[in-house]
Amino acid sequence: MKESFFQVVSVAEFTKLLATFPKAPVQERELSAAFGMSLAETITSRDDLPQAHRSSVDGYAVRAADTFGASESNPAYLDLAFAVEIQNPSDISLEPGHCAKITTGGCLPPEADAVVMVEQTQELGSDTIEIRKSLSPWDNVMLRGEDVQAGENVLAPGTRLDGARIGLLAALGYSRVLVHRHVTLGIISTGDEVVGIDEPVRPGLVRDVNSHTLSALAVAAGAKALRLGLVEDNLEALTAALKRGLEDCDVVIISGGSSVGTRDHTLEAMQSIPGSRILAHGIAMSPGKPTILAAAADKAVLGLPGQVASAQVVMQVLVMPFLAHLGGHERPFAIGPTASVPAKLNRNVASRQGRTDFIRVSLEQDAQNQLWATPVLGKSGLLKTLLQAHGLMEIPENQEGMTAGSQVMIRPLI
Numbered sequence: 001m002k003e004s005f006f007q008v009v010s011v012a013e014f015t016k017l018l019a020t021f022p023k024a025p026v027q028e029r030e031l032s033a034a035f036g037m038s039l040a041e042t043i044t045s046r047d048d049l050p051q052a053h054r055s056s057v058d059g060y061a062v063r064a065a066d067t068f069g070a071s072e073s074n075p076a077y078l079d080l081a082f083a084v085e086i087q088n089p090s091d092i093s094l095e096p097g098h099c100a101k102i103t104t105g106g107c108l109p110p111e112a113d114a115v116v117m118v119e120q121t122q123e124l125g126s127d128t129i130e131i132r133k134s135l136s137p138w139d140n141v142m143l144r145g146e147d148v149q150a151g152e153n154v155l156a157p158g159t160r161l162d163g164a165r166i167g168l169l170a171a172l173g174y175s176r177v178l179v180h181r182h183v184t185l186g187i188i189s190t191g192d193e194v195v196g197i198d199e200p201v202r203p204g205l206v207r208d209v210n211s212h213t214l215s216a217l218a219v220a221a222g223a224k225a226l227r228l229g230l231v232e233d234n235l236e237a238l239t240a241a242l243k244r245g246l247e248d249c250d251v252v253i254i255s256g257g258s259s260v261g262t263r264d265h266t267l268e269a270m271q272s273i274p275g276s277r278i279l280a281h282g283i284a285m286s287p288g289k290p291t292i293l294a295a296a297a298d299k300a301v302l303g304l305p306g307q308v309a310s311a312q313v314v315m316q317v318l319v320m321p322f323l324a325h326l327g328g329h330e331r332p333f334a335i336g337p338t339a340s341v342p343a344k345l346n347r348n349v350a351s352r353q354g355r356t357d358f359i360r361v362s363l364e365q366d367a368q369n370q371l372w373a374t375p376v377l378g379k380s381g382l383l384k385t386l387l388q389a390h391g392l393m394e395i396p397e398n399q400e401g402m403t404a405g406s407q408v409m410i411r412p413l414i
């Protein structure tokens, strides 16, 4: 007789186990190739950014006090002293009653403390400028050090390099950075009935959905995905595929065969790897109960349920944050790849205590911009529920369902 699930853990315990796996090694990379990766060093600014007070408009640098009270009907008149060249800051001080022509990004001359936009001025001859606007000190000026001050620690290890942070590193002159290298996830699909997506099917055969959805989601989590092929329900074949996968990848997922049926060999294949340890066989969650976690040396092997919706939910809730953790991201399990959105539940949902439920929900906005979540209930072997759902609502294990009207947080599906 087959064993039943014997090491069922809570979602929180499973997450803790995932967090024990070491982050990917550190490598130096061109900034242009580091987007989405996780920083492995502290970035300290060598300079003030901007390095000087810079104009944020095209116009005239002035002493703000010279414009006080100026308006369309009562303009101020200033003498044009000189024009500032954008690449060569002027060291000539701006005298009272004078202004200097300046372009966007130009450095303010000494004693100037504001810039009036050209649209609010009129040239009167070649050396007198009519100013029709009263300015406050530092109007239209990007102050020296306003972005970053010299010596400031601007980015911490674990920071994900998004567009804004790539821009900051470029501005600070970091053409190469230390990051955690990409994590490679290998995916094995198992099952005698599972065939390649180019194959014809008949009743009894299904095309391999899981390795395609899981690899797409791995890429969305910042990892590289390697589909390691289809393996029949055979322990030797599955063990051999897993061994090969562990040579080439940081993590291996086996999709299918994780339950306790006569043809479920995932657990045994994991146990066949010398020195491996089964850390969990079963999670107190739905869908996704038949999920397995093993450690082979310091690499993780995950057995995911074969059911298409279950595999995707486990991937989104647990494996994608895990890939982010391995990739070096800070707090990957707390934040996850995407933020949750608040919504109101529009009907009661039952749930069993002692198990975390991830309910698929569709979202709709009403005329008052209130987001309403409707549970999409259905079988985990069908694709339909995920096609109709926009997100997942978590019902914690200590709760017996949720009542209509409750404020809930929805984790968007990716």
Ligand SMILES: Nc1nc2c(c(=O)[nH]1)N[C@H]1C(S)=C(S)[C@@H](COP(=O)(O)OP(=O)(O)OC[C@H]3O[C@@H](n4cnc5c(N)ncnc54)[C@H](O)[C@@H]3O)O[C@H]1N2
Binding pocket: 189, 190, 191, 193, 194, 206, 207, 208, 209, 210, 211, 255, 256, 257, 258, 259, 260, 261, 264, 288, 289, 290, 304, 305, 306, 307, 308, 310, 380, 381
């Ligand atoms: N006695 C029990 N039986 C089952 C339990 C249980 O607690 N006790 N849990 C059920 C739940 S929940 C799930 S989920 C499934 C998971 O089973 P496996 O992980 O062993 O998956 P398989 O049996 O291999 O496949 C299940 C189902 O999914 C289809 N499948 C598999 N791989 C793919 C793929 N790559 N692409 C598309 N579809 C795939 C497969 O044909 C099966 O229909 O266990 C229950 N049983």
Ligand code: MOO
Binding pocket: 285, 286, 287, 288, 289, 290, 305, 307, 310, 311, 380, 381
């Ligand atoms: O736990 Mo299964 O993964 O519900 O379909």
